[in-house]
Amino acid sequence: MNRKVKQLITGMPATDGAGVELVRVIGQPALMELDPFLLLDCFRSDVPDDYIAGFPPHPHRGFETVTYLLNGRMRHKDNAGNEGVIEPGGIQWMTAGRGIVHSEMPEQENGLLEGFQLWVNLPATHKMSSPAYQEYDADHIPLETRPGTRIKVIVGETSEGNTGPVSQPLTRPLYLDIQLEANTRFVEPLPATHNAFIYVIEGILRIEDIQGDSVEVAPDQLAVLSEGLSVALESTENPARFLLIAGQPIGEPIARAGPFVMNTEDELRQAFRDYKNGTF
Numbered sequence: 001m002n003r004k005v006k007q008l009i010t011g012m013p014a015t016d017g018a019g020v021e022l023v024r025v026i027g028q029p030a031l032m033e034l035d036p037f038l039l040l041d042c043f044r045s046d047v048p049d050d051y052i053a054g055f056p057p058h059p060h061r062g063f064e065t066v067t068y069l070l071n072g073r074m075r076h077k078d079n080a081g082n083e084g085v086i087e088p089g090g091i092q093w094m095t096a097g098r099g100i101v102h103s104e105m106p107e108q109e110n111g112l113l114e115g116f117q118l119w120v121n122l123p124a125t126h127k128m129s130s131p132a133y134q135e136y137d138a139d140h141i142p143l144e145t146r147p148g149t150r151i152k153v154i155v156g157e158t159s160e161g162n163t164g165p166v167s168q169p170l171t172r173p174l175y176l177d178i179q180l181e182a183n184t185r186f187v188e189p190l191p192a193t194h195n196a197f198i199y200v201i202e203g204i205l206r207i208e209d210i211q212g213d214s215v216e217v218a219p220d221q222l223a224v225l226s227e228g229l230s231v232a233l234e235s236t237e238n239p240a241r242f243l244l245i246a247g248q249p250i251g252e253p254i255a256r257a258g259p260f261v262m263n264t265e266d267e268l269r270q271a272f273r274d275y276k277n278g279t280f
């Protein structure tokens, strides 16, 4: 059975970091989380004032931050001496684990900066694991083509057997960047165990909702999908581009405050103490 649209979410304008204008799609009142996903921020601006202040040093603990850039460049630097630049089409999958302090700063003074940050939760057994990175530029991301369809396979495996370079066996995520020509249908099986959503970047997607009606999903909208074995949708008379993201829910209690996501309030307080004491 195909998955249907269960809930349609419109991104909410927000400001984060040192004043970066973005659209918060997951992690806002309309959708606080979609287990295992805790947050989805989308940023797209060619006005330097919207992004230039970036995200100066800040901590994370207990989950993973995933940055995928479509345009522009972002330099990251952490307290363990790791440093690098995420380029257009590149992905950084950072497992914050027990804790990391890092900065994420636009590596440009003008031009278009466009991309996404997704937060993926970790199960209790792995919240205090050592920090780790999986980082790949566009050349390492397989491009799968089907009639009228181009799929960048960032994480997970498609039904045609293409596998993204990032792996995370704990939540077995799928992260696809899909472009459809006009009037193109896209069908893809998804693991029945997974929560899944679609986020439209450009164009309009038509997909059935749980009432059996056809709904249109527009840019900056996220469609939460119901349970099922596959996703089926189509573009309209214009091309479309969207993210298809899925992951296995963790099913544990969530205690979150700012950059920390733990299981209990006690663990949250410990995270703040450790950060303050420099024992992060």
Ligand code: FE
Residues within 6 Å of the ligand: 055, 058, 060, 065, 102, 104
């Ligand atoms: Fe961060």
